[in-house]
Amino acid sequence: MNYLQTAQEIINLVGGSDNIDHTDHCSTRLRLTLRDNARVNQPALEKVPGVLGVRINAQCQVIIGSEVIGVYQAVKSLTDDQPKSESSTPVRTSRMSYIIDFIISVFQPLVPAIAGGGVLKSILLLLDLMGWLSRNSSTYKVLDNIGSAPLYFLPILVAITTAMKLKVNILVAVSAVSVMVLPAMSKQLAEGAEFFSLDLKNIAYASQVFPAILCVIFYAQTEKFFNRYSPGALRIFLSPMLSLLVTVPVTLLFLGPLGYEVGAGLATVILWLYGKLGFVATALLAGVLPFMVASGMHKPMIPYVVASMGQFGREMLYLPASLAHNIAEAGTCLAIALKTKDKVLKSTALSSGISALCGITEPALYGITLLHKKALCSVIIGSVIGGAFIGWMAVEAFALVGPGLPSISLFVSPDNKWNIVWALAAAGIAFSVSFFITLFIWREEQQATPADSLQATPELRFNSPAEGQVIPLEQVNDEVFSTRIMGDGIAIRPVKGALYAPADGVISNVFDTGHALSMLTNGGVELIFHIGIDTIKMNGAGFAPQVSAQQPVKTGDLLVEFDLEAIITAGYDPVIMMVVTNSERFSVSAEIPRLSINNHHNIMTLKESV
Structure with missing residues (x-):
């Protein structure tokens, strides 16, 4: 590549x-x-x-x-x-989108360090179990300390990622959080400490996540405040000093205990649900993981896993369920590789299956599973049955890493020698079920011929989406559109604040600010409409969408009402862009009338490229 x-x-x-x-x-x-x-x-x-x-x-x-x-x-x-x-x-x-983005940005970079240390510790347990390296030896203890370091100093690692996300001074943020894991501070808290007659709670902050996050969030506010009001000549030391003097006591008194309770509460809730639902919880989670991973929504599970690892040193829901799902993906892909006669599909399925065996399922999901309903059904059935077995046997994970055969040692338990055995058995069950179901139900899908395609997609004609003067895209004062990066299409200088559907279809998405939306026509054309240049800065003022996502529309239906005068008064160009985002499939022919037109005039014709 x-x-x-x-x-x-x-x-x-x-x-x-x-x-x-x-x-x-x-x-x-x-x-x-x-x-x-x-x-x-x-x-x-x-x-x-x-x-x-x-x-x-x-x-x-x-x-x-x-x-x-x-x-x-x-x-x-x-x-x-x-x-x-x-x-x-x-x-x-939206607030939820921001929270998800914040969670991913803070927790995702932690995974390599935690995974590396966790897998090392699980390998050491395996070596001790096999009698190759005693846990009482000095070598074992040194290596065990190496594996323990990332989890023990997790607050400092979290301080770094949070400070990077909030764009504040990383070293000062780390200094503030480091106080919580300072040996002298830990000893003082254990013996009973006060700050101006206020009691400090005895909390072991090592391996904790949420106290560090709250600390850095609060520090970001103090840094902003003191940077603004500190004299320029003194700011280099005065702002960090004052920020530390305010942030650390507030953290030890309030934010640290609050963050500790949040982490403990999160792990406790998950364990409570597991205790109530038992093996059903693991089975259900394993069954929906294909959809969660495909949409990226499995990432919000990371805070729970990290909190569980920090508090209990183990995790018994998400990672075990992921083992069942990952291996089921591998079973389905390898069965397709064995059965299909399509050389391209065989190669894709084989490489995706091997990748899934190693704990990475995206190639399998996007290359095989989500493209074929029978493959998806096989994966779900294998995941559910394998997940149910894992939950029934109460299999636990001891390292945060994608479960697969190379990382199977993460299921080595320091207390239960059978834990790794049940994990391997569950992997075998998930693989076998998905593999043999796929062999039984898989059939080659018939591919449409070029003649069929041409017959199914005749010439497609589109009306103007607005009343006004039609202009070529290259005359638009925005290079994203004028250079056709988004795709081919047409533009209109509107004389009326209304956007209409140029063809029959379904609305795909309406942007929160109302200045843009997309639709899929009945002829398979993907369109995006963008009202004005930089009008996203108006934050939705003056835009009133009349449709919502997944709503069918007919040619001429009103899509968006907008205040044309408000756009012009705010200093923005109100030109409307109608772009075919899958224009590589079509030859696009635009008609540019000299005079202004209404929304009943045809301005664009598409023919599928052969």
Whole structure:
């Protein structure tokens, strides 16, 4: 893979470097926090070589697979030195989207360190179990300390990731959190400590997550305050000193105990649910994991897993359920690889199956499972049965890492020698069930011929979405549209504040600010409408969508009412862009009348490319 070329295409198709606010990655996904999701050309982005899929929710998640680190580094190298446009202000997102984005940004970078230390400790337990390295030996203890360090100093690691997300001084933030795990402070708390006659609670903050997060969030506010009011000549030491003097006592008195209770409460609630539902909880979670992983919604489970590891040193729901799901994905893919006669599908299924055996399921999900209903059914059945067995045998995990055969040692228990045996048995059950069900129900799918395709998609004609003067896209004063990065299409300078449906179809999405929406026509054309340039900065003022997502519409139906005068008065260009985001499938022919037109005039014709 050419990392730089792939990275450049990704940057272009998400709206350019000035639309990227933050870049991160996990084991398979490039995670982009964007300023305006409306500028993403998702269909074209999904067709970039090396991209397995795209999911957009709180973040734009570009699924890459095992090459993600190379692509991430290339994207960083291409964007870090690029100045952000002064006009590019962050998009106003919903509170839930912001919370999810914050959780992912804080917890996702922790996984490699916690996973590395946890797997090392589980391997050491396995070596002791087999009699190859005694836990009483000095070598074992040194290696065990190496594995214990990431979890013990988890508050400091969390302080770093939180400070990076909030864009505050990382070293001062770490200094504030370090007080909680300072040996002298821990000893003082254990002996009974006061601060100006106020009792400090005796809490062991090592391995805790939420006290550190609350501490850094509060520090971010104090830093902002003292930076504003400290004299310039003294700010370099005065602001950090005052921030520490305020942040640390408030944390020890209030925020630390509150964060500790939050973490304990989160883990306790999950364990309570597990205690009430038993093996059913693990089975159900394993069954829905294909959909959670595909949408990226499995990431909010990480805080619970980290809290559980920190408090109990083990986890008994999410990671065991993930083992059943991962191995079931592998069983289905390898069965398809064995049975299919399609060489391309055979290769994809084989590589995806091996990847799933190693604990990485995105290639299997996006390349096989979600594209074939029978494969999805097999995976769900195998996951549920394997998850039920895991829950019935109360299998526990002791390291935060994607469960698979190479990392199976994470199920080695220091107290229960059978834990690893039941984990292996569950993996075998999940694999066998999904494998043999797939062999039994899999049938090759008939592919449509080119003649069928041409017959199914005749010439498609589109009316103007607004009343006004039609202009070519290249005359639009926004290079995202004028250079056709989003796709081919047409633009209209409106004379009336109304946007209409140019064809029959279904509304795909209506953006919160009302300035843009997308639809899928009955002829398979994906359209996006963007009212005005930079009008997202109006934060929805003057825009009144008349439709909602998944709503069927007919040609000429009113989609959005907007205040044309308000847009012009605010200093924005009110031009309307209608773009075909899957225009690579069609030849687009635009008609440019000289005079203003109404929404009944035909202005664009599409024919499917052969």
